[in-house]
Amino acid sequence: MSGYDPACYNQSLLMFIDKVTIKLASGRGGHGASSFRQEKFIANGGPNGGDGGRGASVILEASHDLSTLLDFKFKAIYKADDGKRGGRSNKTGPSGEDYIIKVPLGTVVKDPNADITIGDLTYEGQRLLVAEGGRGGRGNTKFKSNKTKVPNFSEPGDPSIERELELELKMIADVGIIGFPNAGKSTLISKVSASKAKVADYAFTTIMPNLGVVRKESGDAYVMADIPGIIEGASEGQGLGHEFLRHIERTQLLVHMVDVWGLTASNMDEFQHKSFENPLHNFIQVNYELFNYSPKLAKRKQIVVLNKIEGYPDDELEKLVKEFEEHMDPDVCLKLFTISAVTGEGITELRRYIEQALDEIPKEFKEIELDHDPIATDHDDSNFQIVKQDQSDKTIKWMVHCGKLERHMKLVNLKEPDSLYHIFRVTKGLGIIDAIKSKGGKEGDSLNIDGVDFEVNDALLI
Ligand SMILES: Nc1nc2c(ncn2[C@@H]2O[C@H](COP(=O)(O)OP(=O)(O)OP(=O)(O)O)[C@@H](O)[C@H]2O)c(=O)[nH]1
Ligand SMILES: [Mg+2]
Known part of the structure; x- marks a missing residue:
């Protein structure tokens, strides 16, 4: 396995797109027709222009098939079909077929111009109308009256709605694993779920969040997210920065993993900070970066997990645990576990505790407040x-x-x-x-x- 290669990681990072701006337009309504009956033996037949067809709407739909917003990087404009003009003999013009745009689960939809959050697509098949198609115009048949016997005009279809939307992916996970690079986060998620998160002995192996479904003993399941490592200065863009923390904003609980040996990555020389060798320092640093990203997220309940304990002297471990417990904020940290993700030691107890905590902690962080969206149907x-x-x-x-x-x-x-x-x-x-x-x-x-x-x-x- 090669070491950390910044060029390679930058390239890969580009492939995980979790925020995009797209432009879209619904179809406009077809115009009503203006025509008159022209039948044999009937002179000056009455109006018979049909109505225009409805323009197609643009609808977002949450789908399991997608896991990033990458596709949206390559297509900037989404235009739904217009309704067709009405025909003779009172024929209504064909309507456009709605344009369904699939987005990954956990996509939050914002209108950056109106500064409103209009949707949060969290379950398979959930739909959000973002631009309604225009109504078709009425044909001249509808304008016949005592006053207007020969209406040689019809009504235009409603215009299309054009708008710009910002899509932001906030993964839906119950538990988020945070920690320094190389702490063993991906090893843990691969142990407890079917996630094939890449594991390697260098910092920043994980460059995009991984999700894993963990089965409870009761048979139910919850979702765990393994996010890229955080280092000192992440809030100023160091390492992979703290951009990915948005994916754990909606978790109920955090598992904070710490390597008992300090930062042991084979490429640790690249980080010329001696203090990375101190596990407690690393723990405090990650919490500090978490706070810098979001004070609300820094209050999320944490389970502290000291990893890689196999081969670590028992008395030293005891000392380390004591040191940690002295520095753990009792309002935030629920409990400390010592495990070895590789040998499996301590993992069963940790899993049980996570399940219990999930049952006890209210899911108050899951909801995103939505604004009323008057623009989606505004053809005026x-x-x-x-x-x-x-x-x-x-x-x-x-x-x-x-x-x-x-x-x-x-x-x-x-x-x-x-x-x-x-x-x-x-x-x-x-x-x-x-x-x-x-x-x-x-x-x-x-x-x-x-x-x-x-x-x-x-x-x-x-
Ligand atoms: N000895 C030992 N090594 C471990 C243990 N858990 C993980 N490792 C090793 O530590 C290295 C890093 O593990 P990862 O699971 O990739 O760590 P990570 O926290 O996901 O790292 P990043 O993705 O870089 O942030 C790998 O070589 C693992 O095999 C453990 O309990 N004991
Ligand atoms: Mg990893």
Whole structure:
């Protein structure tokens, strides 16, 4: 086995991605159709334009199949299908098929722009709607009325919702194993679970967290997480830093492993800190780094485990245990165990105690507080902006910018009075006319919507 190679570890680290930002967009609704019956022997048939189809939604789904967010590094934009336009003969346009994006269990979803946490996907198949597809627009059939016999216009589909999301993986584990590099964390998890965590005699063997399912004597199970070693200065980025501590934020309990021999890794020369040879110092240091990362996590209950005791002189061990017990915070440290992960000595007692502790400690740390997410279903683009332009003839041109109105403009034939009337009604309904009046708009002015000029007349101002 080769020693610690920083270049190699950096490369491997890149493969474990636990925080990404993605962009996504739901499908927009299909436009309603505007058409008329054209049947033999029937002149001027009535409207028969069908509604537009619904745009597809974007949905996140938790899945066991994924264990990192790596896939998201290679695909930045997720766009769901648009709904299709309505057809003749009142045919509704086809809807888009929802876009399901699979994420690993334990993915926390945030909207970085609105600064809200909107989801915490913790169980297989759990879904979160993050961008609803746009509703299809109504076809012209729906606009037939006593007043409008020949509606030669239809309704546009709702726009898509575009958003940016931050995905952060916080593994779901009941027990987290922490400690200095080479303390035997991975050895322990491989002993008590089926986890194939890599074990080797150099510091930073584990460069990404490992999860292992541990069977209780009762038959139930709990999940243990083995995270990369922490060293002095981890909070300032030393070693692998303390980035990975986020994976044990939701644990109920920590197992703090200490090598009774101090840091015994074959590549320990690379850490030119003599104090690493002192197990108690290492224990205090890890707790200090834990506190620097999160004072809340530093209060999490710990079981202290002195490892590699085979061959360690009994009287020395007794002294060491005493020394530890004097320094253990009684509010945090439940109990101290001495084990040998390699020979198995002390492991059964440790396992029993972990099970008992899990039953006794409330699971208060598991929940993540979620905010209400109004953005996922917000298709509203009816807000508008009006810019005043003085004309040479003393009239004013009012430049109107409004997404909703512009969508309507695309679906009308402005040569027809009914269509014109429809646009004026929509413009009024949006409050645009009132806004212009309040700014001093008068007869003779003009209104520019989506590049088309309309004259402002009395009828419009009423
Ligand atoms: N003698 C002895 N060696 C042990 C014991 N437990 C683990 N080791 C050895 O210690 C070395 C480090 O063990 P790991 O389980 O890889 O340690 P780790 O804490 O996961 O290390 P990092 O992943 O680097 O943080 C390996 O060579 C193990 O075989 C033990 O009880 N006794
Ligand atoms: Mg390890």
